[in-house]
Amino acid sequence: MTTTNNNIANEVRVPTRYDVFTRGVHWLAAGIISYTMIAGYSLQFLVDTIYFDFFSVLNMSLGTLVIPLTVVRYLWKFFRPSVPYPVDLSRPKINMAHLAHEMFYLVIFIMLISGVLMLTHGFTFFWLIDVPHPLDNPDVNAFFFEVHRVACAAVALTLMLHVAAVVKHQVMDRRNILGRML
Numbered sequence: 001m002t003t004t005n006n007n008i009a010n011e012v013r014v015p016t017r018y019d020v021f022t023r024g025v026h027w028l029a030a031g032i033i034s035y036t037m038i039a040g041y042s043l044q045f046l047v048d049t050i051y052f053d054f055f056s057v058l059n060m061s062l063g064t065l066v067i068p069l070t071v072v073r074y075l076w077k078f079f080r081p082s083v084p085y086p087v088d089l090s091r092p093k094i095n096m097a098h099l100a101h102e103m104f105y106l107v108i109f110i111m112l113i114s115g116v117l118m119l120t121h122g123f124t125f126f127w128l129i130d131v132p133h134p135l136d137n138p139d140v141n142a143f144f145f146e147v148h149r150v151a152c153a154a155v156a157l158t159l160m161l162h163v164a165a166v167v168k169h170q171v172m173d174r175r176n177i178l179g180r181m182l
């Protein structure tokens with residue numbers, strides 16, 4: 001009986017980091033969103049140059065790619081193996097982390113949806129597939145451009161807080177939170 005219990009205990013290992021899919025998509029999306037953000041703000045310096053169209057199509061294509069990635073990764077949250085937080089992290093702090101991550105997803109979704117709805121003309125996804133613009137009303141497009149700008153600023157701010165929170169855990173509290181995503 002004891003041997004059987006030991007075998008079960010050996011087999012049911014509690015994970016200390018997220019599964020490979022969660023980690024892979026986190027860093028892929030982090031890379032694409034960071035690049036698209038920097039390039040999006042830099043585009044204003046390229047207006048009226050021969051480079052604008054290229055970097056604009058690249059940005060819209062990368063942004064569009066992030067849409068299915070974010071939907072799938074958000075849904076996967078409800079099915080993946082759960083990774084317990086360090087025992088010394090209090091319940092209110094864990095709840096705050098969950099709330100912060102949900103808010104992060106919310107502003108990312110608003111940024112993605114508003115990006116699509118602000119389009120005044122279609123574009124060719126990675127120069128391969130024609131994507132039409134879903135809304136053909138310049139006033140409504142202009143409204144969603146404003147929403148896109150606010151959402152981009154909110155994502156940039158949330159990202160800074162996100163990185164600051166990880167650094168605080170690692171350096172000041174000496175908790176290996178980063179290891180959960182590596």
Ligand code: HEM
Nearest residue numbers: 029030033034077097101104105159163166177178180181
């Ligand atoms: C644009 C860039 C980034 C985005 C959009 C992003 C987004 C997110 C989201 C939404 C989560 C929650 C994961 C989930 O429960 O599904 C998360 C977790 C995490 N992120 Fe990021 N992240 C970014 C960059 C970074 C960077 C640069 C670091 C490292 C400093 C980092 C470290 C982590 C860690 C360690 C977790 C796990 C936290 C935990 O287990 O509670 N992220 N990230």
Ligand code: HEM
Nearest residue numbers: 033036037040041043056060063064066112115116149152
């Ligand atoms: C990873 C997700 C995205 C990020 C980080 C991002 C970021 C940005 C930023 C920072 C700007 C400049 C805003 C400003 O001037 O205040 C911008 C503009 C713009 N975004 Fe996005 N965006 C994303 C997704 C999308 C999507 C999915 C679309 C549509 C398919 C889109 C279409 C546009 C357009 C049309 C502009 C105006 C500049 C241009 O013509 O390229 N964005 N974006």
